[in-house]
Every structure is written in structure tokens, then in C-alpha cells.
Amino acid sequence: MTPDYDLAVVGGGPAGVAGALTASLAGLGVVLLDSAARLGGQYFRRPADGFRAGRPGALHHGLDRFARQCDRLAARADVLTGHRVWSVEREGSALAVRCAEGDREERPRTITARGVLVATGAYDRPLPFPGWDLPGVITAGGAQALLKGDLVVAGSRVVVAGTGPFLLPVAAGLAAAGAHVLGAYEAGGRLGLAAHPFLAAGRAAEALGYGLRLARHRVPYRGRRAVVEAHGDDRLTHVTIARLDRDWRPVSTRTVECDTLACGYGFIPRIDLLVQLGCAVRDDHGDPAVVVDAGMRTGVPGVYAAGETTGVGGALLAEVEGRIAGRAAAADLGRRVPPDPVLSRRRDRMAAFARALRQAYPVRPGWQGWLREDTLVCRCEEVPLSAVREALELGAADARSVKLLTRAGMGWCQGRMCGYTVACLTRDALPVTRRAIAEPVRLGDLAAWPRPADDPASPDDGPASPEGRSR
Amino acid sequence: MNPARRLVRADPEPGFEIDVDGEAVPVVPGQSLGAVLHAAGIRSWRTTRSGGRPRGLFCGIGVCFDCLVTVNGVPSLRACQIEARPGDRVTTGRPHPDGRPAADHASTEREAAGPAGPGRDRGAGGGRGDS
Numbered sequence: 001m002t003p004d005y006d007l008a009v010v011g012g013g014p015a016g017v018a019g020a021l022t023a024s025l026a027g028l029g030v031v032l033l034d035s036a037a038r039l040g041g042q043y044f045r046r047p048a049d050g051f052r053a054g055r056p057g058a059l060h061h062g063l064d065r066f067a068r069q070c071d072r073l074a075a076r077a078d079v080l081t082g083h084r085v086w087s088v089e090r091e092g093s094a095l096a097v098r099c100a101e102g103d104r105e106e107r108p109r110t111i112t113a114r115g116v117l118v119a120t121g122a123y124d125r126p127l128p129f130p131g132w133d134l135p136g137v138i139t140a141g142g143a144q145a146l147l148k149g150d151l152v153v154a155g156s157r158v159v160v161a162g163t164g165p166f167l168l169p170v171a172a173g174l175a176a177a178g179a180h181v182l183g184a185y186e187a188g189g190r191l192g193l194a195a196h197p198f199l200a201a202g203r204a205a206e207a208l209g210y211g212l213r214l215a216r217h218r219v220p221y222r223g224r225r226a227v228v229e230a231h232g233d234d235r236l237t238h239v240t241i242a243r244l245d246r247d248w249r250p251v252s253t254r255t256v257e258c259d260t261l262a263c264g265y266g267f268i269p270r271i272d273l274l275v276q277l278g279c280a281v282r283d284d285h286g287d288p289a290v291v292v293d294a295g296m297r298t299g300v301p302g303v304y305a306a307g308e309t310t311g312v313g314g315a316l317l318a319e320v321e322g323r324i325a326g327r328a329a330a331a332d333l334g335r336r337v338p339p340d341p342v343l344s345r346r347r348d349r350m351a352a353f354a355r356a357l358r359q360a361y362p363v364r365p366g367w368q369g370w371l372r373e374d375t376l377v378c379r380c381e382e383v384p385l386s387a388v389r390e391a392l393e394l395g396a397a398d399a400r401s402v403k404l405l406t407r408a409g410m411g412w413c414q415g416r417m418c419g420y421t422v423a424c425l426t427r428d429a430l431p432v433t434r435r436a437i438a439e440p441v442r443l444g445d446l447a448a449w450p451r452p453a454d455d456p457a458s459p460d461d462g463p464a465s466p467e468g469r470s471r
Numbered sequence: 472m473n474p475a476r477r478l479v480r481a482d483p484e485p486g487f488e489i490d491v492d493g494e495a496v497p498v499v500p501g502q503s504l505g506a507v508l509h510a511a512g513i514r515s516w517r518t519t520r521s522g523g524r525p526r527g528l529f530c531g532i533g534v535c536f537d538c539l540v541t542v543n544g545v546p547s548l549r550a551c552q553i554e555a556r557p558g559d560r561v562t563t564g565r566p567h568p569d570g571r572p573a574a575d576h577a578s579t580e581r582e583a584a585g586p587a588g589p590g591r592d593r594g595a596g597g598g599r600g601d602s
Contacts, residue, residue, distance in 0.1 A: 035533065037501065037554065042532060047479055048501025048554075054480030103553040104545070123534045133537075135514035135527040142531025145551070150506030151475040151499075178474030234525045235514045270534075379529070379537060382522050412536030417529075 001112070003094040005031045005078075007329050008113035010085050010097065010273060013041020014066060015307025015318035015325075016119035021073045022326025023117075026335045030077035031111060033099060035084040035439070038149075039070050041121050042141055043315040045148040059148050059173060061206055062315070083109070086439040088116055088273045088303075095277075095302060098449070100441060108445040115302040115329045118274050118290075119322060122267035122308035125287075127363070128421055129370040130229045133379050136236025140170045140264030153177045155260025159239055161185040161227040162264040164361040168210040168221070170262055175217035182256055183220045185241060187248055187265070188361050190223025227261055228253065228370040236261060248366030265363050267312045268420065272438035277303050283430045284311040285358045287420075294344060295328030296321055304329055313354030320347045368424065377425070378418040380411020388425055399428040409433075412440075489559040498555045505531065505538050505550035508561070516540050516550065516563035 005028075009020040012034030020032040032039075040046050044066045047053045057063035073079060080101075087098040095116045100106040124139035126132065136155065138146075140162055143154040158179045160171040163186060171184035214221055228250055229240040238257045242250035271290055275281065279298040280291040289311035296304045304325040307318035324343055331337040371377075373386040383406045391405035399422045402408055408422050409415030415422070415433050423431040437446075476483070488495040489507065496511040505528050508516060515525030517539055529537040531551050538550040541562050 035552070047481065048499060050484045050486070050500030050502070051476065051479070051481040052484060054482065056479050058478045058480075059475075104542075104548060123530060123532060126530075133524060133526070133529075135525050138528055139530050139532075142528055142551075145531040146506050146509060146528075147475055150502045150510070151473070151479065151481060152502075152506045152510040153473060153475050154509070176474070177478060379526075379535065382519055382524075412539070413534060416534050 001092065001094070003112040003114050005029045005111065005113040006333055007031075007115045007117060007326075008033065008095070008097045008111055009117045009119060010034075010088070011041060011119035011121060011307070012036065012039035012079070012081065013043060013119060013121050013307060013318065014315045015121075015322035016041070016117065017066065017069050017073055018319040018322030019117045019119060019304070019306050019326040019329075020077055020079075020322075021069050022323045023329050024073065024077040024326075026327065026330030026337055028330050028333060028335065031080060031113065032073065032077060033080045033083040033085055033097065033111070035082070037081055037103070039079065039081065040066070042123075042145065043318075045145055047149060047151050051151055053151075059177075080111075084439045085273065086437050086441050088118070088277055090277075100439065100445070106442065106445070108441075108448065110449075114333060115304065116277075117296075117304040117306060117322075117325050117329060118271075118309055119305070119307045119318070119325075120270040120273060120309055121318075122269045122312055123416065124264035125266045125268050125363075125420055126263070126417055127265045127367050127370075128375055128377055128385075128418075129227065129367075130372050130375045131231055131236075131239075133376050134230050134232050134236045135234065136232065136259055137230050137261045137263070140166060140262045141267075143174060143260075143262035144170055147173055147177055151177075153179050154262060155258070156180060157182060157258040158260045158262060159183060159185070159227060159241070159256060159258045160262045161187070161225070161239075161241075162266075163187045163363065164264070164266050165357065166264060166267075168207075168214070170264075171219055171221070172210045172213040172217075174262070175219050176213055179260075181214075181217065181219045182258055183222060183225075183241070184214070185225035185227065186221065186223045187226040187244060187364070187367075188223065190221060226250075226367075226370075227263060230261055231255075235259075242370075244366065246364070248364040249369050250366075265367075266358075266361065267308060268416070269308045269310075269312060271305075271309050272435045274298060274303070274305055274309060275432060275434050276436065276438070279303060279305065281430070281432050285355075285362065286430070287312070288430055288432045294324075295331075296325035297328055297332075302332075311351070311354065312358065313351060317347065317350040317354055320350060365424070377421050378406070378408035378411065378415075380413050380417070381407040381409075383408040383418075385425075388422065392426060396426065399423045399426050399431055402426055487557045489555050489557070489561065491561040492563055496561075502555055503551055504540060504542065504548075504553050504555045504559070504561070507555045508540075508550060513563070516561065518564060 009032040024030040083099045085099040094112040097111045124141040146152040175181040227239045228242040242253045290305045306321035306325040387406045515527040526537045533552045540550040
């Protein structure tokens with residue numbers, strides 16, 4: 001059987017689009033799949049077409065360039081938006097990409113390719129605290145998605161909290177869009193904008209832009225502060241902001257009235273498809289990242305990874321990695337691709353900066369002191385801290401045992417929200433969860449696929465489909 | 472016009488309204504259902520199974536499943552991942568403004584096929600085929 005394409009790219013953010021474009025320019029037959037209705041991923045999420053935005057780039061850095069790449073790509077490759085990939089597996093000499101097409105009706109579809117580039121990005125890492133499940137508490141990335149994609153300002157009185165440089169564009173964007181941003185609270189050291197790492201990367205203009213915007217809207221940016229409790233009956237009404245010591249233990253607190261809290265403590269790479277394929281995973285400062293060589297090849301033949309899946313490093317690095325992966329994929333399939341040492345050096349330099357940034361904004365252990373016995377650890381299964389503690393007292397020594405005893409991580413999100421927390425509470429090693437299915441899929445669609453008899457079913461993944469959908 | 476729309480010089484197409492527990496809520500074509508609800512000041516549209524706690528948007532990008540919503544009788548759709556469509560009827564389980572009892576929205580999380588009661592239009596796009 002001849003595969004449908006030379007290369008299937010999963011993920012339409014900066015890494016995926018650059019990878020698909022580079023590979024198609026080098027002569028490969030390329031398909032790009034993305035779950036959203038428009039290309040862009042999280043970073044370049046664009047307003048719905050219905051808005052007819054005359055200046056969509058006002059909310060982004062570098063959107064025009066990305067949009068040009070999308071246009072060039074559409075002219076020479078198949079771009080399939082609205083396709084949610086739930087599995088990639090080897091099928092003979094090809095790789096089979098299984099997806100569901102459409103946002104509600106979900107037509108099943110399988111695409112085969114000689115190679116696959118996985119550029120599925122990352123999602124916000126939430127940390128739990130009392131009240132974090134109240135409506136009105138959202139992730140920083142969620143606030144950005146509402147703003148960039150739907151032109152909806154997340155709230156009128158907004159607090160931004162967490163750690164990492166991402167807090168700056170979130171706070172600046174919300175303020176510019178009309179929210180009263182009461183403050184951006186960085187749990188780590190603020191360092192001061194003058195010493196901000198954006199400057200070290202030669203991104204002075206970007207840093208200055210955020211700083212000016214925050215200043216213009218009188219948004220305070222404070223270090224060593226965190227939201228340690230959210231209050232409200234059935235929606236958020238105020239938050240407790242604590243001054244923290246070096247280890248993030250609260251020193252003093254005050255309460256602020258707000259209707260929305262946007263918080264995020266860094267990002268967790270989305271590597272489900274790569275783990276399914278058996279790619280090696282390394283410990284990237286406490287988070288999983290896929291191991292790749294200088295050409296973004298994983299150890300699995302024909303499988304490439306780029307962007308946040310190889311370690312969180314931002315959109316600029318993601319684009320460079322995508323280009324490198326596209327070139328490697330073309331070269332591996334016999335196309336003439338001259339080496340590009342400049343690109344490799346850029347990647348090395350930017351990856352080194354990303355590592356420094358990760359080290360500059362670590363999650364410190366004092367956050368565990370924010371929790372109370374009844375604070376939910378697992379939102380889906382409503383598992384409180386007390387249940388996790390009980391499991392630990394019963395002798396659970398790793399995250400998996402805690403999951404089996406408490407159901408933490410067994411719900412709809414399959415541990416994506418609580419996995420980090422549970423691993424920290426159990427002092428477990430790097431949490432790498434193997435999920436046989438990366439997206440919800442109907443049991444009927446699953447049953448319809450012929451599978452080879454000798455295919456080993458994955459034994460350790462809990463329910464294949466979130467129970468709410470397996471009607 | 473809200474400042475976010477002004478910022479990007481939006482010139483929205485004619486919109487439409489969807490029905491949320493009997494109330495009309497405005498939509499710009501292409502907006503996600505979650506964004507539409509959030510923009511209308513609706514912050515939760517389901518309650519949890521054991522604690523009965525309200526939930527709405529959290530991650531906003533399809534990862535957390537907090538925003539599961541019942542549309543046209545079809546339960547467990549991620550509001551942040553689906554576009555609002557003309558004719559959509561959302562049932563949240565909130566008490567109706569005129570005092571009628573809430574639709575049995577708990578069925579979002581059980582196996583019931585349709586929570587909406589007799590005579591409720593299932594709408595276009597309903598039915599997930601293999602139930």
C-alpha cells in the first residue's frame with residue numbers, strides 16, 4: 001500500500017507550519033492536521049473569520065510572518081483543520097494517523113504517511129489552591145485564547161498570577177483590551193523589567209512593549225506574590241494574594257476583589273502521540289520532553305518532533321525546530337537538502353536561552369502549603385488532598401498507586417491537570433503518562449477499526465474514552 | 472464595540488443568537504460556544520457529579536474538560552472546542568429565570584440520551600450516531 005503522503009504534520013502552530021512548509025518546499029507531499037478551525041496553535045491563535053479583523057496582528061508578535069507562511073503552505077500542501085488526531089501508529093511501512101474530523105459530528109478518518117512530524121505544543125500548568133475550581137478562575141492560556149481567538153475579554157476586574165514571562169503578554173493583552181487588570185503577580189523573583197530575560201534574548205522591543213503597556217494601564221507587576229486562595233460561592237468574587245518567601249511559602253496575605261483570575265505556572269508539553277509511538281522522553285527541569293537528535297528525529301524511524309514537545313522554548317524556537325525537522329524529513333526521504341549550519345546554530349542558541357529561562361522560573365515547593373485538606377487535587381474526579389494523603393499513608397509510593405487508590409487522574413482530562421501535582425505530592429519521578437488515546441473518541445469509531453490480532457493492547461491507561469462520551 | 476474588537480479593527484459579520492436556558496445570547500460567526508457563554512456573563516454550565524459544584528471554562532484550549540456542555544440534547548461536548556451554530560440550544564441546569572425547574576442537566580454526566588424533556592428540539596447537528 002502506498003502511503004497517502006510523504007509527511008504528515010500534526011499541529012498547526014509555528015513549529016508545525018514551518019515544518020510542513022519547509023518539507024513541501026523540499027519536494028515532499030505534505031499534509032498538515034490541526035484540531036482547531038484556523039491554523040496558529042495557541043501562540044498565533046487568530047480571531048474567528050466572522051470578525052473580519054482588519055488588523056489581527058494587533059494582539060500578537062510576528063503574526064504577519066506566520067500568516068504568510070500559512071498562505072504559502074496552503075498553496076503546496078493539504079491543510080486539514082478541524083481534525084483531532086487521537087492516535088499515530090505504525091502500519092506496515094507507513095504511519096497511520098487516526099483522527100476525528102469535525103467539531104461535533106466527528107467523522108473518523110485515517111491518513112497514512114511515510115513520516116510524521118509531531119508539533120502538538122503545550123498547555124498551561126495549573127497549580128491547585130483552595131477555590132481553584134471556582135468558575136472565574138481560568139488558566140493564563142485560556143484567557144489568551146478567549147482574547148485572541150474570540151475577542152472576548154475574560155473579565156472586567158482581573159488578577160493575573162503564576163510564574164514565567166508569559167504573564168506579561170497576558171496581563172498586557174487583557175489591559176489593552178479593556179479589562180481592569182489589578183496586578184500581575186509573579187511567584188518567582190521579578191528581577192525587574194530591566195533585567196528581564198527577554199532582554200537577554202535580544203527581544204528588547206517585545207519586553208519594552210509589554211512594560212510600556214502595563215505602565216500605561218497602571219498594572220502593577222510584582223514578584224514573590226501569588227494567589228493562594230480564591231473565594232466565592234458559585235463564582236469568583238475575590239482572591240487572597242500572598243507575599244511569598246524564596247520557597248513560595250506565604251509570609252503575609254491580603255484580599256482583592258475580582259471577577260476573574262488568570263493563572264499559570266509554566267507549560268506542560270503535549271507529547272501523548274510521541275509517547276504512544278515509543279519515543280524516548282527526558283527530564284526537562286521536571287517536565288517531560290521528547291528526545292531528538294540535531295535533525296529533530298526521535299529515536300523512532302520516520303517520527304520527528306518540534307516545538308514545545310522537545311522542551312518548552314516558545315514560538316521563535318518552535319519555528320526554527322520546525323524548519324530543521326522539515327529539512328531532515330526531506331533528506332531522509334532522499335531529497336537533496338544541503339546542510340544549514342546557521343539554522344542549527346540558531347536552534348542551539350535559542351534552546352540554551354530557553355533552558356536558562358526555565359531555570360530562572362522554577363516552580364518552588366512551597367505551593368504545597370497553599371493547599372488545605374479539602375482542596376481538590378483532581379478536578380475531574382473531585383479528589384481532595386486528604387484522599388491523596390490517605391493513599392500515601394496506606395503506602396502508595398508513586399503517582400500510579402495514588403491514582404489507583406483515589407481515582408486522581410482517571411477522569412476526563414486523564415491526569416493532564418493533576419498529574420504534576422500528584423507527582424509532586426508523592427515525590428514521584430518524572431510523570432510520563434502513556435495515553436493510548438490522545439483525544440476523546442466514540443466507542444463505535446474505535447470498535448470499527450480493524451486491528452492486527454497480535455497488536456498488544458495498552459494495559460495501563462484507564463478508560464479508553466472519558467466516560468461522559470462513551471454513551 | 473468592545474476594545475478587543477477595536478484593537479484588531481474588527482468589522483463583524485451579521486451575527487445570530489443562540490438559546491441558553493431560554494435566554495437569547497449573541498454570537499459572532501466562528502466564535503466558540505465557551506467564549507459566547509463566557510462573554511454573556513455565564514460562568515458555569517454544568518455541576519460536578521459528587522460535589523455538585525459549578526464548572527465552566529478553565530483551560531480554554533480543550534485539555535481540562537471542565538467546560539463540558541449539553542447542546543441540542545447532546546451531552547459532554549467541550550464548549551471551548553466547538554463553534555456556536557445557529558439554532559443551538561444550550562441547557563445548563565440553572566434554574567430558569569421564570570422559576571420553572573431546571574432541566575435535568577445532571578444527565579450530562581450520566582448516560583441519558585436527552586435531558587431536555589418532551590417537545591425539545593434536538594436541533595441540527597445533534598445525535599452522535601452510535602448511541
